[in-house]
Amino acid sequence: MTSDGKKNDRDKCPSDELLKTIDLWLKWDQCEETRKQIEQLKAESKWDDLDACMTHRIHFGTAGLRSKMGAGFALMNELTVIQATQGLIRYMQIAFKDESKPLSTVIGFDARHQSHQFARLAAALFAHEQFRVYLFDSITVPTPMISFAVKKLKCQAGIVVTASHNPKEDNGYKVYWNNGAQIISPVDVKIA
Secondary structure, eight states, X not given: OOTTSOOOGGGXXXXXXXXXXXXXXXXXXXXXXXXXXXXXXXXXXXXXXXXHHHSSOOOOBTTEEEEEBSSSTTSBSHHHHHHHHHHHHHHHHHHTTTOSSOOEEEEEEOSSTTHHHHHHHHHHHHHHTTOEEEEOOSSOOOHHHHHHHHHHTTOSEXXXXXXXXXXXXXXXXXXXXXXXXXXXXXXXHHHO
């Protein structure tokens, strides 16, 4: 107990749901850094911190994902980028199933920490699914460049990894549709 009579995290018992979610994270996450973050929080019995980053999934808002970078389903990291990309791929395969040409996407990134890595992960997933991928791999691009490139290259979607004006600890994943505009509802919900 703390001096004010409140229970410490160590005194609390984690819920079965939280423990299952932690196990899923540790099973799926392939990034050593974020795995260590979750393992350390678990070893230190920081159940409130784990609950905050694990039991609430990052969600689409204003055309994409945006959050502080760190471990857990509620934050921006390699696993949440992979899962968002998988959702986008599946939805594009449904939405554009009658297209006669191969599905394609354009991907860019800004200069924020991990933006390039997140963009490359997304590109690899699209390539694995036989999409044509245009990746701005050696230069950072301003966000409007992706909108322009979607239209110019006649892609079905585009992604820019950026958190724009958000704090430096944040990153984001903004999605554009085949009209070059940011996605809106219900597309965001269907991707999620």
